[in-house]
Amino acid sequence: xxxxxxxxxxxxxxxxxxxxxxxxxxxxxxxxxxxxxxxxxxxxxxxxxxxxxxxxxxxxxxxxxxxxxxxxxxxxxxxxxxxxxxxxxxxxxxxxxxxxxxxxxxxxxxxxxxxxxxxxxxxxxxxxxxxxxxxxxxxxxxxxxxxxxxxxxxxxxxxxxxxxxxxxxxxxxxxxxxxxxxxxxxxxxxxxxxxxxxxxxxxxxxxxxxxxxxxxxxxxxxxxxxxxxxxxxxxxxxxxxxxx
Amino acid sequence: xxxxxxxxxxxxxxxxxxxxxxxxxxxxxxxxxxxxxxxxxxxxxxxxxxxxxxxxxxxxxxxxxxxxxxxxxxxxxxxxxxxxxxxxxxxxxxxxxxxxxxxxxxxxxxxxxxxxxxxxxxxxxxxxxxxxxxxxxxxxxxxxxxxxxxxxxxxxxxxxxxxxxxxxxxxxxxxxxxxxxxxxxxxxxxxxxxxxxxxxxxxxxxxxxxxxxxxxxxxxxxxxxxxxxxxxxxxxxxxxxxxxxxxxxxxxxxxxxxxxxxxxxxxxxxxxxxxxxxxxxxxxxxxxxxxxxxxxxxxxxxxxxxxxxxxxxxxxxxxxxxxxxxxxxxxxxxxxxxx
Numbered sequence: 001x002x003x004x005x006x007x008x009x010x011x012x013x014x015x016x017x018x019x020x021x022x023x024x025x026x027x028x029x030x031x032x033x034x035x036x037x038x039x040x041x042x043x044x045x046x047x048x049x050x051x052x053x054x055x056x057x058x059x060x061x062x063x064x065x066x067x068x069x070x071x072x073x074x075x076x077x078x079x080x081x082x083x084x085x086x087x088x089x090x091x092x093x094x095x096x097x098x099x100x101x102x103x104x105x106x107x108x109x110x111x112x113x114x115x116x117x118x119x120x121x122x123x124x125x126x127x128x129x130x131x132x133x134x135x136x137x138x139x140x141x142x143x144x145x146x147x148x149x150x151x152x153x154x155x156x157x158x159x160x161x162x163x164x165x166x167x168x169x170x171x172x173x174x175x176x177x178x179x180x181x182x183x184x185x186x187x188x189x190x191x192x193x194x195x196x197x198x199x200x201x202x203x204x205x206x207x208x209x210x211x212x213x214x215x216x217x218x219x220x221x222x223x224x225x226x227x228x229x230x231x232x233x234x235x236x237x238x239x240x241x242x243x244x
Numbered sequence: 245x246x247x248x249x250x251x252x253x254x255x256x257x258x259x260x261x262x263x264x265x266x267x268x269x270x271x272x273x274x275x276x277x278x279x280x281x282x283x284x285x286x287x288x289x290x291x292x293x294x295x296x297x298x299x300x301x302x303x304x305x306x307x308x309x310x311x312x313x314x315x316x317x318x319x320x321x322x323x324x325x326x327x328x329x330x331x332x333x334x335x336x337x338x339x340x341x342x343x344x345x346x347x348x349x350x351x352x353x354x355x356x357x358x359x360x361x362x363x364x365x366x367x368x369x370x371x372x373x374x375x376x377x378x379x380x381x382x383x384x385x386x387x388x389x390x391x392x393x394x395x396x397x398x399x400x401x402x403x404x405x406x407x408x409x410x411x412x413x414x415x416x417x418x419x420x421x422x423x424x425x426x427x428x429x430x431x432x433x434x435x436x437x438x439x440x441x442x443x444x445x446x447x448x449x450x451x452x453x454x455x456x457x458x459x460x461x462x463x464x465x466x467x468x469x470x471x472x473x474x475x476x477x478x479x480x481x482x483x484x485x486x487x488x489x490x491x492x493x494x495x496x497x498x499x500x501x502x503x504x505x506x507x508x509x510x511x512x513x514x515x516x517x518x519x520x521x522x523x524x525x526x527x528x529x530x531x532x533x534x535x536x537x538x539x540x541x542x543x544x545x546x547x548x549x550x551x552x553x554x555x556x557x558x559x560x561x562x563x564x565x566x567x568x569x570x571x572x573x574x575x576x577x578x579x580x581x582x583x
Contacts, residue, residue, distance in 0.1 A: 005363075006364060013352070016352050016356060017351040020394075083345040084348045086313070090341045091361070091365070092336040243332060244273075244315070
């Protein structure tokens with residue numbers, strides 16, 4: 001039984017399990033993206049080009065982060081509660097195959113929402129985005145990192161705690177993270193925190209790949225994301241393998 | 245069919261291959277008593293081995309160690325002569341599990357769920373298909389094979405979960421309360437299939453608290469109580485360890501109590517107006533005369549005298565072990581092993 005075959009079968013298994021949720025998730029992501037694009041401008045008396053660019057590129061980032069850091073851990077917590085997490089652990093499949101299959105399915109669920117958010121933003125603000133070829137690896141990296149971190153949260157915490165932590169994360173991502181605005185507006189201590197957390201770097205990578213002529217992507221941000229991604233993956237992997 | 249000659253059976257076992265061997269297994273949880281305390285047992289190829297015990301006796305802890313979800317504190321587990329404590333991945337290839345909790349299959353049909361587990365366990369697609377059809381036919385669940393799992397009743401889900409464990413069974417199949425929620429007719433079909441997979445050359449470890457059902461369906465069993473094996477043997481063998489071989493069951497008139505009970509009648513359990521007592525067969529005649537006199541005088545509504553069941557033995561053995569444990573002399577004296 002090759003790892004690849006396990007991976008493909010598990011993708012099918014998870015995709016079928018979530019197929020009824022898929023339309024609902026697309027609607028939620030659509031509403032979220034629409035809300036950000038339509039609602040945030042109300043906070044600003046005037047919209048200059050820089051502000052609209054931040055809003056347009058922040059919308060897909062927020063959509064993606066909300067799904068990865070909130071929906072993924074809640075779904076994993078749900079799988080733990082209903083027993084399917086434990087059941088899969090009794091099957092003779094490589095743990096990494098299971099983890100990657102799950103992440104693949106999540107990525108497939110999150111991607112359309114991101115594309116939709118970009119579309120809505122472009123329509124609303126009439127922007128000409130300068131989308132770089134780096135956009136595909138950039139979005140894959142961000143989705144993977146957000147899902148891995150989300151997975152790690154759900155792996156470490158009991159289901160109830162996961163729900164609470166992710167609710168707090170939503171507020172933090174929506175209100176106190178430099179996704180819709182430049183980090184300079186944050187107080188120093190919060191900037192220091194965001195310098196090590198992956199949220200700002202995720203926003204930066206997405207912004208830099210969607211509006212490549214206006215924003216640069218720092219190599220350090222990519223490295224930071226890669227580190228969080230590997231860290232999250234390692235935690236989720238260890239948790240899957242753990243024997244109490 | 246159900247009657248097993250104990251001696252013959254033991255001889256057979258010595259010749260057959262032990263597929264599951266557990267030796268002196270101990271496991272405790274943090275801040276808790278020992279969930280498994282020096283458990284030793286073995287199940288052979290072709291055998292249906294019952295693991296019986298109250299809720300919290302340590303059955304699920306034992307199962308989770310076999311499939312590598314928990315790590316024993318001490319002791320060994322071997323499946324097909326291979327050490328699976330050292331290699332939990334191997335355990336999952338050699339053993340398949342039907343968990344006690346329902347496996348969530350919403351979104352999947354039974355055919356898809358069984359098919360994918362079969363293929364994940366390494367069976368070729370054509371064989372998976374054939375075996376799925378065969379089990380569905382044998383369990384009379386064909387009409388639901390292509391129904392979404394979310395729409396299935398508890399019993400059909402449970403049978404699907406059995407098929408998922410049985411489709412590519414490996415060498416050991418662990419069934420944790422497989423008959424829960426299943427209707428009486430399909431229960432019989434299920435027992436037949438459990439027998440059939442054992443006959444195909446695997447060992448079946450059947451975890452249950454349903455003693456009555458186990459009596460007629462397992463070859464041997466172990467009774468687990470507070471983490472220890474307090475008795476092990478064939479159903480007939482275990483029944484013979486209990487002094488009295490008959491059960492006299494009395495249904496009292498509402499509000500009535502039993503008085504002046506003859507010495508040869510021992511009260512075992514009572515629930516509401518129903519009193520179960522134990523009687524040795526040499527006193528059968530006197531017992532009937534006594535019960536009949538109670539019925540005539542209106543103390544008793546009805547009574548029956550039947551052979552003792554495994555449940556009687558179970559209640560007796562667990563009661564004995566509990567009494568001894570409370571006396572503080574548990575560990576040495578509770579081990580009743582019937583040949």
